Amino acid sequence: MELFFNNKPETKADLKESVNYEKIYDTAIYGAGPAGLSAALYTLRKNMKTALISKDIGGQVITTWDVENYPGFKKIGGYDLSKKMEEQITQFPIALDEGVSLVKLEKKSVFEAHLDNGKVLKSKTVILALGKKYQELGVKGEKKFTGKGVSYCSTCDAPLFKNKTTVVAGGGNAAAEALLELSKIASKVYAVIRKEHFRADPVLIQKIEETKNIEILFNHSIQEISGNEFVEKVMIQKKDTNEVKTLETDAVFVEIGLVPNTSFECVPSLTINDQKEIRVNNKGETNIKGLFAAGDVTDIPEKQIVIAAGEGAKAALSAFRYLQNQ
Numbered sequence: 001m002e003l004f005f006n007n008k009p010e011t012k013a014d015l016k017e018s019v020n021y022e023k024i025y026d027t028a029i030y031g032a033g034p035a036g037l038s039a040a041l042y043t044l045r046k047n048m049k050t051a052l053i054s055k056d057i058g059g060q061v062i063t064t065w066d067v068e069n070y071p072g073f074k075k076i077g078g079y080d081l082s083k084k085m086e087e088q089i090t091q092f093p094i095a096l097d098e099g100v101s102l103v104k105l106e107k108k109s110v111f112e113a114h115l116d117n118g119k120v121l122k123s124k125t126v127i128l129a130l131g132k133k134y135q136e137l138g139v140k141g142e143k144k145f146t147g148k149g150v151s152y153c154s155t156c157d158a159p160l161f162k163n164k165t166t167v168v169a170g171g172g173n174a175a176a177e178a179l180l181e182l183s184k185i186a187s188k189v190y191a192v193i194r195k196e197h198f199r200a201d202p203v204l205i206q207k208i209e210e211t212k213n214i215e216i217l218f219n220h221s222i223q224e225i226s227g228n229e230f231v232e233k234v235m236i237q238k239k240d241t242n243e244v245k246t247l248e249t250d251a252v253f254v255e256i257g258l259v260p261n262t263s264f265e266c267v268p269s270l271t272i273n274d275q276k277e278i279r280v281n282n283k284g285e286t287n288i289k290g291l292f293a294a295g296d297v298t299d300i301p302e303k304q305i306v307i308a309a310g311e312g313a314k315a316a317l318s319a320f321r322y323l324q325n326q
Ligand SMILES: Cc1cc2nc3c(=O)[nH]c(=O)nc-3n(C[C@H](O)[C@H](O)[C@H](O)COP(=O)(O)OP(=O)(O)OC[C@H]3O[C@@H](n4cnc5c(N)ncnc54)[C@H](O)[C@@H]3O)c2cc1C
Pocket: 030, 031, 032, 033, 034, 035, 036, 053, 054, 055, 056, 057, 058, 059, 060, 061, 063, 064, 066, 067, 068, 069, 100, 101, 102, 103, 129, 130, 131, 132, 133, 155, 261, 264, 294, 295, 296, 297, 303, 304, 305, 306, 308
């Protein structure tokens, strides 16, 4: 007897198409991290005409080396996980424009989104799944040397600095993990921390203290990053004495947290909290009718892949119900 229910060939259809800016979509989703991709899966399965606009596919997950806490996978690479999510939604006829950013969102008779490709996308509902991005130090030289020694992702860029000297800015868990990762690759790692202590988990702090090639500089802040073509020096200042010194380094890893991607020009009455996160209720609804939000860009507690995916699903189902009741 043939066991036809096992080893079924995977569906490989790719029904992705470009966004048609003449059309009014049932929903437009902005952001294609886990929240946006999961929202799209749900709206598409409800036969909603769905447009997905995003700077990239995968969001923060593509900067993650291994994910070990997404149900169904003991361990999966961040890139592989986001690829699987993308493949799942492109089995449906989705209008997807990648490499495009939301610049301004207005509410008229329908939502009108102004994009950085110069187009305006119209939709009856909107799901904002814009996530978070790395916070910058805001010091001289940072922008100039981004990608030339200044990095916001140790998982991505640490291997480039084998046997080199590196600096990590920040004292939280992300910085602690970056320090430990770099200590195995670089010859020397400076930890530049503004406070007089770490804010990281004790287990990480203990490992850092036991690692010989990490030098910790508490009460110091980075003032300037300089070099010729690539980073060569970092100027740091001691908080209590104002003493300034220069560290010779090949890289600066900025690990000082994340900020929500809410800097676009939005419907003015949208409620945002003091951390610039969009306020949502437990249905993913914002204070504006027809406008939903999900994932790290919102004020939900805990920022994790599984949570963002769940919130995306919830926002999509709320958008579906909203349209049913119109
Ligand atoms: C280094 C690192 C490791 C992590 N490891 C784990 C882990 O192991 N397990 C875990 O559960 N979580 C982990 N997280 C957290 C997890 O990645 C996030 O909680 C999750 O990705 C949030 O999903 P999101 O869809 O809300 O946002 P994001 O993943 O941030 O996606 C947002 C999307 O919006 C797009 N976007 C932003 N602004 C615009 C705009 N103006 N116009 C159009 N598109 C825009 C972005 O390009 C992106 O595609 C990690 C995070 C980092 C940074």
